[in-house]
Amino acid sequence: MATVAELLDQGVRAYTRGDSAEAERLWLQALDLDPHNERVRAYLRQVRGEKPGAPPAAAPPAPFAPSPWDAGPEASATVVVVEEGSGIDLGAVDEKSDIRPLVADQRPPARPPPAGDVATWMEGARELFALGDFSGSLEMIERILRLDPTHAEARAYLRQNEATLVAMYESKLGNLHTRPRLAIHPEEVLWLNLDHRAGFLLAQIDGSVSYDDLFALSGLPRLDTARILASLVAEGVIR
Amino acid sequence: MSDNEPFIGIDLGTTNSVVATVIDGVPRVIASRTGQTLTPSVVAVARNGKRLVGHMAKRQAITNAENTAYAAKRLIGRRWGSPEVEDARKVLPYELVPGPEGNDIRAMLGGRAFAIPEVSALVLAELRADAEAFFGRRVTKAVITVPAYFNDGQRKATKDAGRIAGLEVVRIINEPTSAALAYGFGKQMEKKVAVFDLGGGTFDVSILDVGKSVYDVIAVGGDTYLGGEDFDRRVIDWLVFSFAQEHQGIDVRQDKMALQRLRDAAERAKIELSEVRGSAIHLPFLASGPEGKAALHLDRQLSREKLEDLTQDLVDRTISVADRTLRDAGIRPAQVGEVLLVGGMTRMPRVQQAVKAYFGREPSRGVHPEEVVALGAAIQAHALLSPQRGKEVLLLDVTPQNLGILVVGGYFATIIPRNTTVPTSQSHLFTTVQDGQTSVRIAVLQGASEKAVENELLGEFVLDGIRSARRGEVEIEVTFDISADGIVGVSARDSATGTRQSITVTATSGLTETEMRRILEENLDEQLTRRQVGDFERLRDRTREVIDEIERLAPAVKDALARSRFGKDAVVRAEEVVARARAAIAAQDLQQMIGVEEQLDRALQLFKGLASGSAPGSPGGGDGKGA
Numbered sequence: 001m002a003t004v005a006e007l008l009d010q011g012v013r014a015y016t017r018g019d020s021a022e023a024e025r026l027w028l029q030a031l032d033l034d035p036h037n038e039r040v041r042a043y044l045r046q047v048r049g050e051k052p053g054a055p056p057a058a059a060p061p062a063p064f065a066p067s068p069w070d071a072g073p074e075a076s077a078t079v080v081v082v083e084e085g086s087g088i089d090l091g092a093v094d095e096k097s098d099i100r101p102l103v104a105d106q107r108p109p110a111r112p113p114p115a116g117d118v119a120t121w122m123e124g125a126r127e128l129f130a131l132g133d134f135s136g137s138l139e140m141i142e143r144i145l146r147l148d149p150t151h152a153e154a155r156a157y158l159r160q161n162e163a164t165l166v167a168m169y170e171s172k173l174g175n176l177h178t179r180p181r182l183a184i185h186p187e188e189v190l191w192l193n194l195d196h197r198a199g200f201l202l203a204q205i206d207g208s209v210s211y212d213d214l215f216a217l218s219g220l221p222r223l224d225t226a227r228i229l230a231s232l233v234a235e236g237v238i239r
Numbered sequence: 240m241s242d243n244e245p246f247i248g249i250d251l252g253t254t255n256s257v258v259a260t261v262i263d264g265v266p267r268v269i270a271s272r273t274g275q276t277l278t279p280s281v282v283a284v285a286r287n288g289k290r291l292v293g294h295m296a297k298r299q300a301i302t303n304a305e306n307t308a309y310a311a312k313r314l315i316g317r318r319w320g321s322p323e324v325e326d327a328r329k330v331l332p333y334e335l336v337p338g339p340e341g342n343d344i345r346a347m348l349g350g351r352a353f354a355i356p357e358v359s360a361l362v363l364a365e366l367r368a369d370a371e372a373f374f375g376r377r378v379t380k381a382v383i384t385v386p387a388y389f390n391d392g393q394r395k396a397t398k399d400a401g402r403i404a405g406l407e408v409v410r411i412i413n414e415p416t417s418a419a420l421a422y423g424f425g426k427q428m429e430k431k432v433a434v435f436d437l438g439g440g441t442f443d444v445s446i447l448d449v450g451k452s453v454y455d456v457i458a459v460g461g462d463t464y465l466g467g468e469d470f471d472r473r474v475i476d477w478l479v480f481s482f483a484q485e486h487q488g489i490d491v492r493q494d495k496m497a498l499q500r501l502r503d504a505a506e507r508a509k510i511e512l513s514e515v516r517g518s519a520i521h522l523p524f525l526a527s528g529p530e531g532k533a534a535l536h537l538d539r540q541l542s543r544e545k546l547e548d549l550t551q552d553l554v555d556r557t558i559s560v561a562d563r564t565l566r567d568a569g570i571r572p573a574q575v576g577e578v579l580l581v582g583g584m585t586r587m588p589r590v591q592q593a594v595k596a597y598f599g600r601e602p603s604r605g606v607h608p609e610e611v612v613a614l615g616a617a618i619q620a621h622a623l624l625s626p627q628r629g630k631e632v633l634l635l636d637v638t639p640q641n642l643g644i645l646v647v648g649g650y651f652a653t654i655i656p657r658n659t660t661v662p663t664s665q666s667h668l669f670t671t672v673q674d675g676q677t678s679v680r681i682a683v684l685q686g687a688s689e690k691a692v693e694n695e696l697l698g699e700f701v702l703d704g705i706r707s708a709r710r711g712e713v714e715i716e717v718t719f720d721i722s723a724d725g726i727v728g729v730s731a732r733d734s735a736t737g738t739r740q741s742i743t744v745t746a747t748s749g750l751t752e753t754e755m756r757r758i759l760e761e762n763l764d765e766q767l768t769r770r771q772v773g774d775f776e777r778l779r780d781r782t783r784e785v786i787d788e789i790e791r792l793a794p795a796v797k798d799a800l801a802r803s804r805f806g807k808d809a810v811v812r813a814e815e816v817v818a819r820a821r822a823a824i825a826a827q828d829l830q831q832m833i834g835v836e837e838q839l840d841r842a843l844q845l846f847k848g849l850a851s852g853s854a855p856g857s858p859g860g861g862d863g864k865g866a
Contacts, residue, residue, distance in 0.1 A: 005759070009405070012763045013377075015770060039760065046767065167825035174787070175780040189523050196534045199524025200496040203503075204298060208273055212776070213295055216285035219302030219496065 004034045011043065020047050118144050118151065125157055134161045134168070162223050169226035172233060176211040180229075183239040192237060198228045205238055246380040246624045247370045248616025250414070251359060251397065253312040254439025254466065255583070256280050257613035258366040260373075261621035266421065266614040268607075271369045277583075277609060278369070282361045283307040284349025290765075292365045301499040304332035308346045310440055311358040313463060315400070316393030316748055318342050323463075330464075343749025354750055356396050357758055360403035367404055381406045382620040384612050387413040387445050387456040390640055390685055390695055391725065396748030403758055409623055412634055415445035416454040417615030418581050420632060421606050424449050430576030431457075433565075435594055435602070436612075437557055438582035440466040444561045446568055446575070452632045455658055460564025465556060467509070467584045473549040474505035474541065478520065482537050489535070491526045500525060501537075512543045513586040547589045554593050561597060578602040583609045635660045642719055642727065645682035645691040647672050654719045657687070661725065666718040668734075670711050678703045679715055681731050683744055697727070702740040705733040775829045782820050782832055785839050788846075789813055795850040809849065813842040 002010070007030035015023035024047050030040045125140035138161040144154040170176065182189075182205060194202065201218055209217070211229060218225045232238045247269070250257045255277040259268045268276045275294065283296035284306045291299065300307045310331065317324050319337040324344060328335050334347040338354065345352035363383075370378045385397050394411045401408035412420075415434035424432060429450030436443040443461040447454055475492075478501055482491055491497040500522050508518040518541050524534040547554075565572060578598045584590060585608045594602050606614060619634055637660055643653040646669070654667050671679065679702050686694025705713055714734040721727050730741035750758070797810055816838045823831035 008763060012766050015767065039763075043767070163825040167821055170824075171783055171786065171821070174783065176776065177780060190536065192524075194524045194534060196494065196496060196524050196527050199522075199534055200500060202524070203500050203522070209295070209298075216287055216289040216291055217295055217299035217302075219286060219299055222287065 002029070004030045004037060004040070007033070008040065008043070015043075015047060023047050118148060122151075122153060125154070129157060129161065134165045137161050138165065166223050166226050169223075169230040170211075172230040173211050173226070176215075179207055179210050180205050180214075180233075180238040181207045183236055189237075192235075197224065198232065201225065201228050202232065202237070243626060244380065245370070245374045245376070245378050246382075246409075246617075246620040247367070247378055248417075248613050248618070248620045249363065249366055249381050249383045250417070250610075250613035250616060251312065251363065251383055251385070251400075252280055252438055252612075253310050253441050254280060254468070255609070256362050256366055257610055258370050259610065259613040259617035260370065261617050261625065266617045266621075268610045268613060269370050269373045271365075272372050278362065278365055279309075280311065280359075280362045281307060281309045282311070282348070282353075282358050284351070288349060290361070292361050298503070299499070301502060302495045304495070306333065306348050308333050308348055308353070308358045311346070311355050311362075313440075314344050314346075314355045315359055316355075316390070316396035317344060318749070319344050326464075338749055339754075340749070340751070354754065354758065356400040356748055356750060357403055359397065359400035360758075363400055363404035363406060367406060379405065379407050380409055380620065380624055382410045382412060382616045382623065383408050384412055384414045384417045384616050386443055387415055387459045387639075388443075388461075391697075391746035392695075392748060394639060395725075395746035396750075399748040399750055399755065402755070403762065405762075410619060410634070410636065412616060412619055413445075413454075413456055413639075414443070414581070414612050415447055415456060415579075416634065417612045417619065418579050418606075419447055419449055419454060420615035420618050420634075421611045422577075422579060422603060424577065428576075431570065431574055432577045432579060433561075433575045433598065434579045434581055435557075435561065435585060436461075436581035437584040437590060438466050439584075440464070440468055442466060442557055442560060444557075444564045446565065446570055454632075454634065458564055458568030458570065460560055460567065462556065462560050465553065465560075466582075467506075469553055470509055470546075470550045470584065470587075471502060471505045473553070474509055474546065475501050477541075477545075477549055478505065478537065478539060481539060482525075482535075486526075486535055487529065489526060489529070491537075494526055497526050508541050509546060509587075510583070512541065512546050513588065516543045517541070543588070551589070554587075554589055557590070558593050558597050561594075572598045575600075579611070580604070580608045581611055636723070636725075637661065638663075638721065640685050640687060641694075642683070642685050642697075642721075644669075644717060644729075645684060649691050651684055651686065651689055651691045651694050654717060655721065659721075661721045662723045664718065664720045666716050669715045669717055671705070671708070671713045671715070672710055674709050675707050676710065676713070677705055677707050679705065679731065681717065681729065681740075683727070683729050683742070697744045698729070698742050700729075700731075700740055700742045702731040702733065702738065704736070704738045706735050771829075775827065775832075778829065778832050778836070779824055779827075782824060782836065782839065785843050786817050786820055789817060789839075789843055792843075792846040792850045796846050799849045809845060813846065816842050 007026045011023040011026035011030065014020075014026060024044065027040050027044050027047070031037065031044065034040065121140045121144050125137045125144070128134075128137035128140065137157065141154050141158045141161060144151050145158065148154070182202075189202065197220060201214060201220075204214060204217060214229065215222055215225050220228075229238075245260060248259045257268060257277060259266055261267070270276050271278055271293070273294065278293040279297040281293065281296040281300055283291040283299060283303060285291055285299065285303060296307060297309075300309060310327070313327050314324060314335070319342055324335070336345050336347060336352060337343070338345050344355055346355065346358055347353075367378055367381075381401060383397055383401055385394055389397070397411060398408045414436065418434050418436070419432050432447045432449050434443075434445045434447065436445070441461065441463045442465040443459065445456055446458040448457050449455075475498075479490065479492055483489055491501065504520050504522055508520050511518040520537065520539045520541060522537040525537045526535045528535050575598055578594060578600060580591065580594065580602045585594070591602060622632065622634075637658045638655055640657050641651075641653040642655040643651055646652045652667065652669075655663060655665050659665075669679075680699060681702060682691070682699040683697045684691055684694040685697055688694050702715065705715065716732045716734055718730050718732070719727060720730075725746060727744040728741060729744065730739060732739040793810065793813075800809060816835060820832065820835045820839050823835055
């Protein structure tokens with residue numbers, strides 16, 4: 001007779017191959033053997049309470065506005081303590097956001113940020129965002145953060161701009177499980193106008209890796225990877 | 240193929256691993272789901288948190304070096320602070336830390352501490368998944384190979400890795416023995432066989448005494464830091480140097496992306512040159528141009544002769560190591576009856592020439608050197624598990640190293656010699672070394688050296704209350720019992736008084752049973768999460784397809800509605816739904832996506848109807864409401 005551990009394992013296998021009913025049956029059997037097993041109960045809750053699945057553990061829980069086109073982003077509630085001279089710790093804003101260190105030179109400003117400039121840029125960033133020019137908005141935000149890495153609203157816009165841009169670029173790629181291939185003759189690659197990062201990504205595209213894989217192995221922030229891949233697709237270099 | 244549960248043999252290598260099986264009596268390698276026979280023994284946690292194993296992990300091993308574990312085999316079953324671990328720490332780019340008990344090792348990947356058997360388990364699980372895809376059903380039984388010099392702890396840790404990967408490891412066998420099995424040796428022959436194993440990261444040379452189904456590893460030597468990667472490095476350096484000469488001294492190694500591409504290209508060229516005499520290396524847009532100029536390309540031709548020039552000293556080193564091993568064992572090259580080549584690097588013609596010149600005979604070539612060890616393991620699994628087994632050689636479980644105790648002068652007294660079949664029980668008599676001595680300390684050791692200090696201490700205990708007498712007069716009987724499970728019981732008894740003391744020694748991999756359970760449970764959670772992430776990705780992709788379709792239809796729908804009195808707000812509503820769907824994708828929010836899915840589908844159906852002129856309210860619709 002199978003043990004609780006074996007039934008758990010068999011249930012997970014059934015669940016991962018899509019047979020939720022069999023998984024539930026096996027976990028119920030396990031629960032009969034060990035009625036107080038919290039793990040079994042947790043699995044049963046999962047298999048019963050979701051169609052087709054609960055949000056992935058990696059998914060950020062932040063609730064989004066119904067549409068990012070309708071309203072600007074909420075001010076960030078994240079408090080980031082930045083020690084003087086340490087530069088911005090973008091990773092601390094949101095571990096899951098894949099935010100890239102936008103600002104190459106992270107030394108503290110030599111003089112206090114000109115409040116007038118920052119306010120103007122922030123206004124510009126808001127307007128561009130409202131108009132749907134997320135790249136332009138992002139550019140403004142980068143300027144602000146270069147002067148004032150702690151600017152809360154700029155940080156919130158940074159996150160929102162990036163998330164929106166990533167979604168836009170990814171939508172141009174289509175199904176991220178697709179394995180892209182070179183759409184031009186290999187000799188023609190030399191005639192393209194690419195930088196070394198695009199060259200690296202292009203070198204990985206051999207028909208065996210999917211877009212999702214490329215995001216994992218590129219070593220670049222998701223936004224940069226998405227931007228480069230979308231541009232390669234748009235230029236007909238890959239398909 | 241039979242209906243019985245399938246079984247596999249696994250060569251869990253330092254650099255690459257291979258899985259094989261036996262079908263209709265014929266051993267064969269199982270290709271991965273992407274069609275490759277070798278799976279790099281590399282595990283990584285990517286920047287986006289995704290776990291990568293095998294080729295995918297290797298492809299980002301340089302750009303994400305601090306989160307990529309390779310060569311875990313050098314660490315498995317080792318103790319924190321041991322010389323081997325200290326050596327490894329000097330060269331490995333990922334961080335190693337001591338385990339919670341302080342005596343084993345953890346690899347830090349993506350901010351999480353992985354026990355070394357866990358790292359190996361990820362590779363084994365990948366191979367198991369490949370085998371399950373091949374068979375189309377569950378695979379749980381495996382034979383795994385390890386180097387002949389692995390001690391009990393390392394073997395136990397390898398078994399633990401198998402268990403974490405969901406495999407029942409029915410036998411651990413020595414790699415050179417496995418290679419000899421794949422060649423079918425040991426049935427009707429009696430001779431000495433040299434196994435020359437030059438892999439990706441390590442070089443092992445073993446001499447086997449083969450005959451009457453006995454595979455006695457009589458000598459082992461090698462260099463744990465010599466392998467194919469050293470050959471690759473020479474090619475990389477050559478490429479870097481010539482690139483720098485051409486482009487004002489630019490050192491492309493400074494850029495991790497460039498270095499990753501150089502390494503991949505160097506390995507590819509090296510492999511090609513075992514078959515052809517010249518290989519072209521094209522790496523467009525390899526590095527940024529100086530002062531913002533256009534990116535630079537690398538374009539070189541590497542000849543076999545050049546590769547041989549670059550690596551001659553490495554080939555020479557393998558022969559020196561082989562020579563030292565044979566000398567230590569008191570064997571002349573001419574006494575070796577067969578030479579087997581194992582490992583991808585032995586496909587290099589210059590290596591084969593060097594081996595032939597040294598041993599004075601052609602090496603055997605019948606079996607692919609990268610697959611031979613896995614094939615032998617599969618043959619052994621077949622002999623152990625298959626009801627259709629024939630007269631294959633069935634290896635018996637043997638002690639991998641000598642077992643004994645510390646004796647006066649710091650020497651090691653062997654009680655059970657290596658290669659003794661288990662279960663077994665053997666006793667030796669010892670005596671006191673001082674007058675009036677009433678206790679003796681029994682230190683249980685394992686190893687090959689005569690000096691106790693060079694062997695591994697498994698445990699110790701004190702036998703008290705022995706008869707006080709002149710030195711040499713008291714007889715103490717020390718007995719070693721090894722059970723079929725490999726558990727070693729050691730007892731010491733004063734023959735005169737009958738006073739007895741004992742301990743039980745179990746090989747430890749460094750993982751406690753509690754930790755093992757935790758890891759197994761985490762694995763289950765991980766599988767569930769992966770399934771859920773899969774659900775999210777599938778729905779995300781489908782949502783995107785629906786959005787694309789809606790946007791494709793939008794102009795036709797707008798045209799149709801411009802001629803209609805009805806449904807003016809359809810486009811606006813659809814745009815709202817599309818916007819919500821896009822926001823859900825951006826937020827990676829599955830629940831939000833599920834919430835909008837139905838509305839999105841309805842919008843698509845409406846658009847399709849409007850575009851084709853058949854929807855209610857459409858100009859050509861069938862409900863009579865059209866314009």
